[in-house]
Amino acid sequence: MQNISPEMRIAVIELSSDPEIELFEIDLTHIGGIRYRFYNGMNNQQKPLIWQKQTYAPYPVSGEGFTYSGKGPSGRPTITLSNLFGLITGIVSQLDGAGGGYVIRRIVKSRFLDAENFAEGNTDADPSQEIISRWVIEQVTSLNNKTVSFMLAAPSETDGAMLPCRVILSDVCPWRYRSAECGYTGLPVADKWGKSTGDPAKDKCGKRLPDCKLRNNQARIGAFVSTSRLS
Structure with missing residues (x-):
């Protein structure tokens, strides 16, 4: 489910809207792993991006198909990550494909980012201004020495949901x-x-x-x- 504040709705529709930042949090703590925070880039100071005082490591990651349907089942979005040094292969091997892990996707307008991301600070910084969607890892759909892709599902639509x-x-x-x-x-x-x-x-x-x-x-x-x- 997505939570969108009134201020964020205004920012989304502004013609002169500033760039959107896509952040991914992968929580594997409940299945024996750890929590990762990734952003496919760096902040204005060429350092890891900070949002809500949490650091998002610069790491190649992308997602597609993140939409909710009001009628019938939702789509099955995918998240693709670099398999640099076999990091994701190791996670998949150790955690039985990482099935059941949580993926939290955050969309933030750059104007709201934490002040630490800017050399001169940011008076518009507002940690409440984000669009959040939560998903569950359903299965690995592609794995090679370059990338790994996971199919995701809405929490209410995972197999065996009760x-x-x-x-x-x-x-x-x-x-x-x-x-x-x-x-x-x-x-x-x-x-x-x-x-x-x-x-x-x-x-x-x-x-x-x-x-x-x-x-x-x-x-x-x-x-x-x-x-x-x-x-």
């Missing part, structure tokens, strides 16, 4: 704040009403998407936000 064995809540997160499921370990941010605070004793989560956004932790919300759109 409804979770817990109550589906569209707007209330069931996770205990700062638990392993929640994943937030940062500084105090706000009380349960969303009011800013630096006091650890008052730092509480309201259990809703806006509260996760205050902590830049919306990717870990335990609510099934998309179900609120079902009819």
Whole structure:
């Protein structure tokens, strides 16, 4: 599911819109691997690009077919990565094809990139301005000594997909704040009403998407936000 803020919608349709940056995060931690962040390029200072304070290693990567369908099954996009030094071959061999791994694709307008990417900083930097889509690695479709390609699927359409064995809540997160499921370990941010605070004793989560956004932790919300759109 894609989350697009009003500001990002405006940026997308502007005639003088600045270039889009395509970032890929490959999360294999739940299948025995590690997390990778790749960008097919470098920032304006010829250094690894930084987004939301995370470093995206310069690595040849491309994707195609990233569209969602409102009717019937979604397409099957592909992500292709360089197999430089056999890196991806090693991952595929060690993790049984990396099936089930997560791919998070982020589209960011260059104007919103972190200030660290620019020699003179960036007053327009805004870590909330991104388009996110999440996918699951379904299978390897091509592997040679130059590149490796993976077919992806929407999380709800992977083989054997089942409804979770817990109550589906569209707007209330069931996770205990700062638990392993929640994943937030940062500084105090706000009380349960969303009011800013630096006091650890008052730092509480309201259990809703806006509260996760205050902590830049919306990717870990335990609510099934998309179900609120079902009819």
